[in-house]
Amino acid sequence: MKNIIVRFFALLFYCCAAQSLANTITIYHDADYSIHAESAQSMSMGFKPALAEVNDKIQGYDVKLVTRDHRGNSKRMMGEESLMRTVAEAFVLDMNGMVEQLKTYVDGGDMQNVGALGHKIKGAASAMGRTALSATALQIEQAGKAEQPERLDETLPLLEQCYDELQHAMRELLG
Numbered sequence: 001m002k003n004i005i006v007r008f009f010a011l012l013f014y015c016c017a018a019q020s021l022a023n024t025i026t027i028y029h030d031a032d033y034s035i036h037a038e039s040a041q042s043m044s045m046g047f048k049p050a051l052a053e054v055n056d057k058i059q060g061y062d063v064k065l066v067t068r069d070h071r072g073n074s075k076r077m078m079g080e081e082s083l084m085r086t087v088a089e090a091f092v093l094d095m096n097g098m099v100e101q102l103k104t105y106v107d108g109g110d111m112q113n114v115g116a117l118g119h120k121i122k123g124a125a126s127a128m129g130r131t132a133l134s135a136t137a138l139q140i141e142q143a144g145k146a147e148q149p150e151r152l153d154e155t156l157p158l159l160e161q162c163y164d165e166l167q168h169a170m171r172e173l174l175g
Helices: 002-022 037-053 073-079 081-108 111-127 131-145 149-174
Strands: 024-031 061-069
Touching: 037 061, 037 111, 037 131, 081 111, 081 149, 111 131, 111 149, 131 149
Parallel strands: 024 061
Antiparallel strands: none
């Protein structure tokens, strides 16, 4: 076991050293564009402006975004009903907790956490192909970051509506 750990750290050191020599960090965006193209494109569109804001550099390293089209993962998962059910149930349960926590932050006027949780909901919804929920969460994220609670008067009920539709769709899917 000790030998494995030593080899792991040697490999990690080698990779870090090789990376630092290249002065380039490569980020691989590996997504399935065959079934959830909108979600994959949405995630990619999130990376690009974020990197552009820092001139494609992180701590002095050039950053290169490489998009990979990992076709078929969703199709393969759909063939496994138990896996599909587990992922869908976990998503709905996690989303339920996030929506409830978001309401708590809104009630408490904690706009910083409203923005952060809006971002998290946006990403989770996007990964599951729930574009309306993701777009609404983006509005909540932006309202939180801009410290504009008045914008939540319309967007929070819309998020709840999108979440209700998600729950309905998942119930139909899961039976």
